[in-house]
Amino acid sequence: MPSVHRIATAYGATAAAALARRFEGNIEERALLGVRGAYTIRVGDYLTSADTEDWCETGPVTLVLNPRTRCRWIAETMYRIDLGAARHTFASLAALLAAASPARSGDALAGLAARSNLERVAARMVLADLPLADLLTDALVPYETDEVTRLILDGHDAAAFAALSHLTVGEFREWLLTDTTSGASIAAVSPGLTPEMVAAVSKLMRNQDLIAVARKIEVVTRFRNTLGLKGRLAVRLQPNHPTDDPLGIAAAVLDGLLMGCGDAVIGINPASDSVDAACTLLHMLDQVRLAHAIPAQTCVLTHVTNTLAAIQRGAPVDLVFQSIAGSEAANRSFGIDLAMLREAHEAALSLKRGTVGQNVMYFETGQGSALSANAHHGVDQQTMEVRAYAVAREFAPLLVNTVVGFIGPEYLYDGKQIIRAGLEDHFCGKLMGLPMGCDVCYTNHAEADQDDMDILLTLLGVAGVNFVMGVPGADDVMLGYQSTSFHDALYARDTLGLRPAPEFETWLDAVGLLDDAGRIRPVDFDRAPALLALPEAIR
Template sequence: MSYSHTVNAQRYTFTDLRDLMACATPLRSGDQLAGVSAKSDAERIAAQMALADIPLRVFLNEAVVPYETDAVTRLIIDTHDASAFSSVSYLTVGDFRNWLLSDAASTEALTALAPGLTPEMVAAVSKICRLQDLILIARKCRVVTRFRSTIGLPGRLSTRLQPNHPTDNLSGIAASLLDGLMHGSGDAVIGINPATDNVPQAMRLLRMLDGVIEHYGIPTQSCVLTHVTNTLQAIERGAPVDLVFQSVGGTEGTNLSFGVDLAVLQEAREAALSLKRGAVFSDGARGDHVMYFETGQGSALSARANGGCDQQTIEARAYGVARHFKPLLVNTVVGFIGPEYLFSGKQIIRAGLEDHFCGKLLGLPMGCDICYTNHAEADGDDMDALMMMLGVAGCNFIMGMPGSDDIMLNYQSTSFHDALVLREVLGLRAAPEFDAWLQTTGIFEAGEGSRLSGAVPDVFALVLGRLEAP
């Protein structure tokens, strides 16, 4: 079905919903590279106006990636909750935006609605939102998950402590790990990207992290960001796996390029659940969110698996994959792939807010790696702006690494100090269990704030020497 709209006496026609969605997307270099973006600002405005008039139910009948040939489309359609959708089924995309901005769209209403929304619906409405709309609406969404710490509660901001090292040297990892803990980082996860990605190395790092967490009684979880099949083998060999990591994409082809499909993700989730390593909370429930997913706009085009779609719509579809497996964490690594996909700080800021917005509307525990590569037209000021806006929008977690510079992956992200600033400015705290541990150990001052005590706790005496052992 074609769509059209007239702007300044010129009629613009879009061949199908996929074409309309792509042309309605705010300008970004990845869509230009793919040849799917609007050819002019006028055409983009016409597409956005045409998109605003489309009923939401159209997205259930016209797939941007064919149902017959794509497992992700089948997952999205086959698991759609028609009952949850009924409350907004009569709205157009434009009407849906207006409703989301209204007081009727409360936290409770948005939580109930989430299973009834498809990724394409939320991608569509994001394309006609201003930045302040993306912030206001996302802020009303609350997604709370648990393993050993509780992430996503109001008034909280968590961090992933990322102590990467270019040679996986345990002393180097330990130094970054200690630095992060001393700055109140790590309540979302202590997660290492291994420089050498194989099963024995993953197990070595997993055991090291598990030893630290157990020895110091840290209420957090660990993850080695190795391929899901490596993690499955590590579980079979008795490794202490808390979270299963995997990068996921919004088409079957993208996931196949990562070496995964939906079946192996389900197998990994069941394997991790069988270990029963999550904490038992006061309500008697065990923390059972065991998956950690990362995504990024542009990955589908890199895999030549975007199917003619724009990168932001495909990114939202990746969240449809993630939602099915009930993750503890979902992280959009927004500027990591490079300027081929998000050219400038302006494009990275828009993409980060879109990703967070779409994930939260779909019911996901969204975090953001607020980052850029050194050859992008972006700098630290751009990242500060995005960080503050995501903090206001209620982002569940951000990254924490020494000096904001990942010396293994060679990109710029957010530092331990950045998270402290965001917590101070916005009056946020770490996850409650982790926050209590920080005060008990003396890392934070006792009380209602999140201020560093300035003292090195006795529990960390000689910590580097202890972690040196293989």
């Protein structure tokens, strides 16, 4: 599989003949490695259009080209369907996936969205009949210029995929929904799934399908506590401050702890980009954690190069944070590559700070980031998002957070699009085997409000999301957007019968914050300093 460069697939006699004509002669350049389907062709074989007359009776024909050959042609057309009097054609797999996507502003901005509702359904009909295996072999982003594609294809687990290799995308959807398909059976095939397969099936799923399947999948990770267990909902405590003032941050941490939040991570987005500031905050968070023996991890969400520098200075780093995306070029726009992430992963592991596990990475993603960096390669934003999960999967993260509505209305226009994207990201991440959380959020220039966030939060709670955000009053005073609040987390846990991470729940009880029913007792903030005193260094 690593040798695959570009593949053209033809359906039907005419298309197969046209395809063969395009490649005729080029075989002498030893470009062809093989033909999947009924025929196998060896390197050096000569291909003529006459050969295709046999093939077309046996179904789709795929030409696999040698990556060492500088192929200048582009695979053309191959997906079409007649609906009534209209013929719908899709020039590439990327075009087909984009047209099959539920409507969103980012795909329209990229010029990739379906041009009509009819075309969108036509694309879904073609996609439903596409063999899953085709998604494995047609690289949407070129193999030789993109290390994320190489990661996906080189690391593919063919043995895990074998159980699904006979299915179409539509049949895969039905398999996922079937009663006898358990979370364990999904986990068993997960290493055999590529982002493209996962994105494709999600496009055929209604919101309730995304919820029903994700709910089956349990992805458990550990550092100082155990996250992702069924029946649990963890919260990242997000105590950001406009100038990184330690006391101001500590105040928000106390407020969150009093409301039972912080089990996923106590994580600050720093206003400053400096290593000094990151180290100051890391020490401060560690002091608070140690002062009260809180079974949780802390993090300063700064660039991976800053975290590496902080580790070298001996700062108490629990987790390495980084924003990631689905192509090499998009990651470059974040100032990272896979080698840098590997170095940081190893550096964090070497500290051995986890007590119940060693998942040490915290990734954030979000649809639209690749397009925003002009690094989407003509691929729709939801598929690019799932490719970012292939990057995350490589590093056994503790937390993966899709910051769904942060990017703005040019990518997800309104509440409806944000809700859909949040459910897609959670489902796709879980299918890829990731500990998915969601920053249920929106900005002030999007057509959305708290009521939309209530809907998404509730749906994700039902879907079994590993964690959500806890921001004081839902208002992030540093990043300037609205997320979910400590109150929202209480609502979700209370309404859906979900509990904090077990070690954290035990701690909450030990410090007197749980009532007899296991709920968080209402505590007046004025009592906070008496209940959870701040270490002297911060006061």
